[in-house]
Amino acid sequence: MLSCKAESIKPSSTLFITAKANELRSEGIDVIGFGAGEPDFDTPDHIKEAAIKAINDGFTKYTPASGITSLKRGICDKLSKENNIQYDSKQIIVSNGAKHSLTNAFMAILNIGDEVIIPAPFWLSYPQMVKIADGVPVIVKTTKEQNYKVTVEQLKNALTDQTKAIVLNSPSNPTGMTYTRKELEEIAAFVLENNLYVISDEIYEKLLYDDVKHISIASLGDEIYDRTIVINGVSKSYAMTGWRIGYTASNKDIAKLMYNIQSHSSSNPNSIAQKAAEAAITCSQECVEEMKKEFAKRRDYMYERVKTIPLISALKPQGAFYLFIDITEVFNKRFNDKKITSADELAELLLTEENVAVIPCNDFGYNDHIRLSYAISLKQIEEGLNRIEKFLNKLQ
Structure with a gap:
């Protein structure tokens, strides 16, 4: 019998989603990955x-x-x-x-x-x-x-x-x-x-x-x-x-x-x-300030854009580089014959249908939220949100 303690430990879903997105990219698929928990800048x-x-x-x-x-x-x-x-x-x-x-x-x-x-x-x-x-x-x-x-x-x-x-x-x-x-x-x-x-x-x-x-x-x-x-x-x-x-x-x-x-x-x-x-x-901490200015621009764009997208909402973050998005209104909507009842299901559909990787937040204690990182370029953020909005507009 192996360790009961070890068997009780769950793997990191954020790392799993990131790995899945990278796997699709290696196959030549244009995936927008909002899962990143790391800055997209190079080390100074x-x-x-x-x-x-x-x-x-x-x-x-x-x-x-x-x-x-x-x-x-x-x-x-x-x-x-x-x-x-x-x-x-x-x-x-x-x-x-x-x-x-x-x-x-x-x-x-x-x-x-x-x-x-x-x-x-x-x-x-x-x-x-x-x-x-x-x-x-x-x-x-x-x-x-x-x-x-x-x-x-x-x-x-x-x-x-x-x-x-x-x-x-x-x-x-x-x-x-x-x-x-x-x-x-x-x-x-x-x-x-x-x-x-x-x-x-x-x-x-x-x-x-x-x-x-x-x-x-x-x-x-x-x-x-x-x-x-x-x-x-x-x-x-x-x-x-x-x-x-x-x-x-x-x-x-x-x-x-x-x-x-x-x-x-x-x-x-x-x-x-x-x-x-x-x-x-x-x-010098100047490199941090430069990175922070860029993050602030991305945060402002993402937050304002999310406010215009149906069925989702978020509070404006004060720090870090994530938007925590409430998807409660998505629940019980249907894509084709599939009823969406969890963040995991929405994340799976976004990845398979629109090639957008988001983090479902069940493992963060909230099954009715997803996390989007703005530690990616503004161009990717814009395209990724376009795809999310396109998908949400298909729901019935």
């Missing part, structure tokens, strides 16, 4: 040059398991200057991407049966990671009317004697919504009152629009700082998804546990990628 030159220099300098050996000191110091400086949070290098664990960082965090704090409150919609890997760490994901569904953000009242209703932690993702994947200072202060008070931890996933923090400011819950006081594990990385902000560098910032006790886990599971993150990440974090 100065970052690539730092990696090339590392190779030429022979920086290709093992490093400390938690990452090189210069990178960790750069992360500490970034957190101090940009987020008003003070850490030393012993509190930073650099890992093989933010997914690895998240898994380390859950494994460091959870015992068998501990519950983790995850507001829905959520990034689909959170519940699976909690299960890998022997925890129990507790899903709390938010609504469009509350901007898909969890309230303290909902947290109170989900609280049990087994509750150990809460996951916060701001800006959010898939909604692009962000928590305000007041909302975070209320959540922080609840966390402290109930002796919980916060896993604060801030991977999209630099991709914010319309003068929205990112606030880390860890910056709201010494007590909540001590109960928060900040998750971040270089994948989204610097177009470095394939470089696989993420990091955590936490109190020293938790950091030590994550170090111990990582030292046995994967050892150090890639040495060359660490040097590239150091250049990304410590050098």
Whole structure:
């Protein structure tokens, strides 16, 4: 008999959809892929040059398991200057991407049966990671009317004697919504009152629009700082998804546990990628601003265009690069003889009939929504939305 735990873990539907779209493209089919969870920009030159220099300098050996000191110091400086949070290098664990960082965090704090409150919609890997760490994901569904953000009242209703932690993702994947200072202060008070931890996933923090400011819950006081594990990385902000560098910032006790886990599971993150990440974090941030301006243009176009398409609707995202689209009105409509009753069915029809790949959000906690990424060119966005509108107009 194989591992029951392993058999309970679901594969990533986003990776499956992306792979399917790529497979069709390899067959010469013109597929518009809205599934991308990565920027379509190239990694900036100065970052690539730092990696090339590392190779030429022979920086290709093992490093400390938690990452090189210069990178960790750069992360500490970034957190101090940009987020008003003070850490030393012993509190930073650099890992093989933010997914690895998240898994380390859950494994460091959870015992068998501990519950983790995850507001829905959520990034689909959170519940699976909690299960890998022997925890129990507790899903709390938010609504469009509350901007898909969890309230303290909902947290109170989900609280049990087994509750150990809460996951916060701001800006959010898939909604692009962000928590305000007041909302975070209320959540922080609840966390402290109930002796919980916060896993604060801030991977999209630099991709914010319309003068929205990112606030880390860890910056709201010494007590909540001590109960928060900040998750971040270089994948989204610097177009470095394939470089696989993420990091955590936490109190020293938790950091030590994550170090111990990582030292046995994967050892150090890639040495060359660490040097590239150091250049990304410590050098000019102009490349991020240029990318963000382009994302803002695409977001504005996609949002305004979706408002004109029948049967679907969305809130305007404040950050990240996704539109979370309500397809409730599509349900019970028919394409030929087929009645559409789920996001999965709509996604399948869009792919087979119009060669458009979208992400059905059942695995994000919402069976009546799809996610569209605007991390693709404006030309592709326009053509893809044309195809979606064409399909929706065929429904009866």
